[in-house]
Each structure stands twice: as C-alpha cells, then as structure tokens.
Amino acid sequence: xxxxxxxxxxxxxxxxxxxxxxxxxxxxxxxxxxxxxxxxxxxxxxxxxxxxxxxxxxxxxxxxxxxxxxxxxxxxxxxxxxxxxxxxxxxxxxxxxxxxxxxxxxxxxxxxxxxxxxxxxxxxxxxxxxxxxxxxxxxxxxxxxxxxxxxxxxxxxxxxxxxxxxxxxxxxxxxxxxxxx
Numbered sequence: 001x002x003x004x005x006x007x008x009x010x011x012x013x014x015x016x017x018x019x020x021x022x023x024x025x026x027x028x029x030x031x032x033x034x035x036x037x038x039x040x041x042x043x044x045x046x047x048x049x050x051x052x053x054x055x056x057x058x059x060x061x062x063x064x065x066x067x068x069x070x071x072x073x074x075x076x077x078x079x080x081x082x083x084x085x086x087x088x089x090x091x092x093x094x095x096x097x098x099x100x101x102x103x104x105x106x107x108x109x110x111x112x113x114x115x116x117x118x119x120x121x122x123x124x125x126x127x128x129x130x131x132x133x134x135x136x137x138x139x140x141x142x143x144x145x146x147x148x149x150x151x152x153x154x155x156x157x158x159x160x161x162x163x164x165x166x167x168x169x170x171x172x173x174x175x176x177x178x179x180x181x
Contacts, residue, residue: 059113064156072119079136085128095180097127100141100151103131107167108150114169122180154179
C-alpha cells in the first residue's frame, strides 16, 4: 500500500496553486506511438516484399482467371471439367499445375500475381485454377485430400512430382525453375 502511494505521489505533481485542482499528470516515460507506415512495414516481411517486387505485376484480388488473357491458365468450373483435366494431365504427359484457391483466401490473392507471372515465363506449362468453393467438386477435393489453400500440385510426364502448400513465392519460383526450365 505504501509503495502504491509513493508511486502515485511521484507521478502526480502540483501544477501551482496547490490543492486537488492544481494537480496534473507528469509522464513517467515517453511512449512512441507507431504510425500506419510502421504497421505496413511490419505486416510484410522484407524477404516476401523483395520476392513480390521482383515479379513487378499489378496485384489482383480475384480468384477468377487471368485478366491478361493468358492462354496457359484455365479456370476449372465443374466436376466433369475437373475429371477431364486430370485425365488430360495423365494421358498427354504435358507439364501442368493444379492451383487450388478460394476467393476469400488472402494468401491465395497474394500468390495470384506470382503464378500469373510465372505462367507467362513458362508458356508450355498449363495451369488449372480450381476454386474449392465450386459446387460439385467437393468429392474430388476430398479424394485428392485438399484441406487447405493455396495448394499447388506440379505434374510432369503424367505424374505428380511436387506440391506446395501455403503462400511461398520463393519456393514456387524455385520449383518452377527446377521442373519446367
């Protein structure tokens, strides 16, 4: 109790005139309040920012197909189309990527420009964008064990050769360079 009273006495001082009316609060220490710019710098780690800056594309916030009209990215809209894509990947043995995404997924929106840029860099690789919220594909998603997004499955010669779970742009670039160069 005495300790509390001593702290209170030290933190309050008389502002002249005496009495309760003249008391005012003296700051014990200065607390620097962060600005919005500080919050923005902390929100994006430097490694991620540099990886994103290297791509230099406008950021799109959509789960829809590529706005640039890229022919190597296709939006899968039904279970029949999804089955056809899987059969095509196995039969033709062409390099392909299955990109599982959702419109509400922030990391998916973060990855979208990187995937579009890499699509243009590797036009021989076909990317199939699958929105997990599409009606009728839930059974197929359970069969493939798709339980989180963003998720990318990489195919080469008809076989799945790699998988990325999460928004890892550096790993995406390295995987594409390693598999499809």
